[in-house]
Amino acid sequence: MTPILALDFETANERRDSACAVGLAWIADGAVVRRESRLIRPPDLRFSPGNIRVHGIVPADVRTQPTFPEVMAEFLPDLASGLVLAHNAGFDMGVLRASLVAYGLRPPAFSYLCTVQIARRVFPAEEGCGLGKVAARLGIRFEHHDAGEDAYACAEIALAAMRRTGAPDIFGLSRAIRLPITTMPEGPDRVLPPRAGPGPSSDCARSGPRLPPPLSFTVKGSRGDRYAITLEDRATGLRLRCTCMAGRYGTACRHVAALLVGDITDLLSGNHDDVERLRLRMEAAAEP
């Protein structure tokens, strides 16, 4: 099932890549089913007084918090494969994209709907469709300008709109109010894809000192996608890179975890021997 989740960022200053807090709220079967919020350490600790006045977050609150990629790795698979809701979505989608780019990560294509536009169509009023105003009209109780609370209120607005229009889900709502889902295109590509290593046969033809053969694997993801896993020999040690969403954002993914324990259930490339070679090389590298 497509994840549907509301997203809200707070920023430290006027820059889109200065996120200092994120809130998320997932909806399913007509209700908010999960809520998360995290503080984020922005690239630098410059906080504008105006921004502090809005959200109350100060540098000391985020100094020891994880960075944007570290915080978002957990949520990006859902954001990238799902439908994102945000109140004034242009802002939050802009923060998401600018922050990924600032850290040299390639933004995937995100699909989203703006709940301001939903509210304008379903709950119009002279006072406007600011988050606080719409929430008050609908009787949604929340602490405005806390990222987690704002995301929750945004999700509740979408749910209220579905109930009001009788739409069975968010896609039905999109059709009913003629508000098409927007897709933010992929890229820009600041990250070089892992280079496909030469196969074992061409390795013999290489000149120079003989290096251990490069190890690469193709695995099948849970949705049938194919991912490439490559062993990289870096100055900092051996590292397995996977082209799946989690892998691209530098988190441990289950594909790598499976290979490391010799689980070849989803191995498509058929090089079972290399799985054992991989295990031996990782073991050797772990020796003191």
Ligand SMILES: [Zn+2]
């Ligand atoms: Zn993976």
